[in-house]
Amino acid sequence: MKSFNTNEGKIAYFTMEIGLNPQMNTYSGGLGILSGDVIRSFADLEVPAVGVTQLNDRGYCKQILDEEGNQVYSEDVWNPEDYLERLSVKTSVEIEGKKVDVGAWQEEAESEGGFSVPVLFLDTNLEGNPEEHQNITSCLYRGDQKRRLKQEIVLGIGGARILKELDYEIRKYHMNESHSSLLTLELLKRYDMNRESVRDRCVFTTHTPESSGHDRFSYDLVKEVLGEFIPIKTLKDLSREEDLHMTLLALNLSGYANAVSKRHEEVTKEMFPGFPIDSITNGVHSSYWTSDSFKKLYDEYIPGWRKDHYKLKYAVRIPGEKIWKAHLDEKEKLIDYVNKKSDVEMNERVFTIGFARRATPYKRADLIFQNPDQLVKIDKEVGDFQIIFAGKPHPEGEESKKMIKKIKGHINDLKDNIEMTYLEDYDMGKAALMTSGADLWLNNPERGREACGTSGMKAACNGIPQLSTLDGWWIEGYIEDVTGWKIGSELGEKQENDRDVEANELYEKLTDKIIPTFYSQKKKWTQIMRNTIAHNASFFNAHRMVREYILNAF
Numbered sequence: 151m152k153s154f155n156t157n158e159g160k161i162a163y164f165t166m167e168i169g170l171n172p173q174m175n176t177y178s179g180g181l182g183i184l185s186g187d188v189i190r191s192f193a194d195l196e197v198p199a200v201g202v203t204q205l206n207d208r209g210y211c212k213q214i215l216d217e218e219g220n221q222v223y224s225e226d227v228w229n230p231e232d233y234l235e236r237l238s239v240k241t242s243v244e245i246e247g248k249k250v251d252v253g254a255w256q257e258e259a260e261s262e263g264g265f266s267v268p269v270l271f272l273d274t275n276l277e278g279n280p281e282e283h284q285n286i287t288s289c290l291y292r293g294d295q296k297r298r299l300k301q302e303i304v305l306g307i308g309g310a311r312i313l314k315e316l317d318y319e320i321r322k323y324h325m326n327e328s329h330s331s332l333l334t335l336e337l338l339k340r341y342d343m344n345r346e347s348v349r350d351r352c353v354f355t356t357h358t359p360e361s362s363g364h365d366r367f368s369y370d371l372v373k374e375v376l377g378e379f380i381p382i383k384t385l386k387d388l389s390r391e392e393d394l395h396m397t398l399l400a401l402n403l404s405g406y407a408n409a410v411s412k413r414h415e416e417v418t419k420e421m422f423p424g425f426p427i428d429s430i431t432n433g434v435h436s437s438y439w440t441s442d443s444f445k446k447l448y449d450e451y452i453p454g455w456r457k458d459h460y461k462l463k464y465a466v467r468i469p470g471e472k473i474w475k476a477h478l479d480e481k482e483k484l485i486d487y488v489n490k491k492s493d494v495e496m497n498e499r500v501f502t503i504g505f506a507r508r509a510t511p512y513k514r515a516d517l518i519f520q521n522p523d524q525l526v527k528i529d530k531e532v533g534d535f536q537i538i539f540a541g542k543p544h545p546e547g548e549e550s551k552k553m554i555k556k557i558k559g560h561i562n563d564l565k566d567n568i569e570m571t572y573l574e575d576y577d578m579g580k581a582a583l584m585t586s587g588a589d590l591w592l593n594n595p596e597r598g599r600e601a602c603g604t605s606g607m608k609a610a611c612n613g614i615p616q617l618s619t620l621d622g623w624w625i626e627g628y629i630e631d632v633t634g635w636k637i638g639s640e641l642g643e644k645q646e647n648d649r650d651v652e653a654n655e656l657y658e659k660l661t662d663k664i665i666p667t668f669y670s671q672k673k674k675w676t677q678i679m680r681n682t683i684a685h686n687a688s689f690f691n692a693h694r695m696v697r698e699y700i701l702n703a704f
C-alpha cells in the first residue's frame with residue numbers, strides 16, 4: 151500500500167452519513183458505520199484520502215420507547231465545538247436563486263502508525279445565510295423532498311467546491327451512495343461538459359436494492375431549487391425522462407460502479423440493466439469492532455493482526471478454552487448492561503441471542519415470534535435461551551414503529567417463560583456491546599432485499615457465529631455447522647419469501663443444532679467460534695474491502 155502514488159492526488163470519499171465518533175450522531179445506520187470503517191481503514195493503509203460529509207449536528211433521531219413500545223421522537227443534538235475544528239474556508243452554492251455559503255468543520259481519523267485522513271463536515275448554519283437555508287445541513291434524512299435536494303446540492307456541489315478551495319488535488323471522487331451524485335454536474339462544468347473526463351474521475355457505490363432507497367426528484371422541483379445549473383435537457387439525457395434519478399446520474403457519469411456483495415451485484419444489474427456493475431463485498435474495521443478481551447487474545451496469539459487483518463486466519467492456533475474465556479468476559483459486560491437498563495434478569499449461563507439492526511420491516515426483527523408457542527416449547531424442552539433486541543426505525547417509518555410495538559407485546563406476553571428485552575436507542579456503542587456479548591447473532595431479512603449487512607461481521611470479529619437467511623454477505627460467509635447456520639435456501643431456488651416456512655426453519659435450527667451444541671458440546675461450539683474468526687473475520691473486514699477498491703476502482 152505504501153506504493154500508492156500520492157502525486158496523483160487524493161481519494162475524495164463523499165457520504166451523507168458517517169459513524170466516525172460514537173459521540174457524534176452523524177449516522178443513521180449501516181451506511182454511516184461503513185463510511186467510518188472505510189475512513190479508519192484508509193488511515194491504517196495510508197491511502198491518501200479526504201472524507202466529505204454533512205454536519206448533522208441535530209443528529210438523526212433519538213429513540214425513546216414507552217411501556218407499550220410507542221416511539222417518542224426527539225432530535226439527537228451534539229455540539230460540533232466539542233469534537234471538531236472549524237475551518238476558516240468557505241464556498242457557496244446557489245439554492246432557489248439565492249447564494250448560500252457553505253463552511254466546514256474537520257476531524258481527522260488517525261491510524262496507530264500516525265497516518266491521518268481528514269473528514270470535512272459541511273455546514274450552512276452561517277451568519278449571513280438566508281434564514282430558511284441555515285438548517286440545511288443540520289439533520290439526517292428528515293424533512294421533505296425539497297430539503298433533501300438542498301442537502302444534496304450542498305454535499306455534491308458544495309463538497310466538490312470546498313475541496314477546491316482547500317487546494318486538494320483529487321484523483322478520484324468516490325460517491326458512497328447517490329446522495330452526492332450532483333458532484334458529477336459540478337465536475338461536468340469544470341471539464342467543459344466532457345463526460346469522459348468526469349467518468350475518469352468518478353467511482354460510485356450503490357448500497358440498496360430497495361427502489362425507495364434511490365433518490366428521485368421531479369424536474370419541477372429541480373428547476374425551482376437548483377435552477378438551470380445544467381440544462382434540463384442534458385439532465386434528462388444523463389438520468390432519465392420522468393425525473394432526476396440520482397443513481398442513474400451517478401451510473402452514467404462514473405467510470406467504475408459497484409454493488410456491495412455478489413448477490414447484490416446480481417440484483418443491481420437487474421435493476422439497472424446495461425450498466426457494467428462490479429461488486430466489492432463490504433467489510434468492518436476489525437480492530438475497531440473487536441472487543442477488549444479478543445484484542446488481548448489476538449495480540450497474544452496473532453501478533454501483527456491489527457495491521458494486517460488477514461492474519462486473523464491464524465485464529466486456528468488459539469486454544470478453545472481461551473476463546474471461551476474471552477467470550478464469557480464480554481458476555482458478562484453485556485448481561486450486566488442489559489440487567490441495569492431494563493427490567494429483566496438475564497443470566498450469563500443462559501444461551502443468548504442478539505438481534506440488532508435498523509428497524510425496518512424487511513429485516514423482520516419479529517420473525518422469531520411467528521409462532522410464540524413453538525418458541526416457548528423450545529425454551530422448555532430443548533434448552534433455556536434469552537433474546538436481546540435493538541434497532542431504530544426512521545422517525546416517520548410507521549410500519550417499522552408498529553413492528554417494534556408488536557415485538558414489545560410478544561416480549562411482555564412471554565415474560566414468564568423467556569427473558570427478552572428491546573434496548574432503546576441502538577447506536578455504535580450498543581452495537582459493539584451486543585456483537586461481542588451475544589452467543590448467536592440472528593439475521594433474517596427477506597431474501598433479495600439485504601445488500602450486504604455488516605453487524606454479523608462485527609460479531610465474527612468476536613467469534614460469534616450467525617444464523618441467517620441466505621442474503622447479502624451471508625451467501626459468501628456461511629459454511630453450515632462451520633461458521634454458523636442458514637435459514638432456508640437462496641432466493642431463486644424457491645422464489646417466494648415465506649414467513650411461516652422460514653420461521654419453522656429458524657425453530658428447527660435452534661432445536662436440532664444450535665441450542666444442543668451450545669449446552670452439550672462446548673468443544674464443538676468453541677471450534678465454530680474459532681472458525682468464525684478464521685474464515686470470516688479474516689476476510690469480511692474493511693482492510694480487504696479498501697484494498698479491493700484500490701485494485702479495481704481507484
Ligand SMILES: *Cc1c(COP(=O)(O)O)cnc(C)c1O
Binds near residue numbers: 180183604605
Ligand atoms: C453495524 C451497524 C448497523 C448495520 O447493521 P446491519 O447488520 O448492516 O443491518 C446499523 N446500526 C448500527 C448502530 C451499527 O453499528
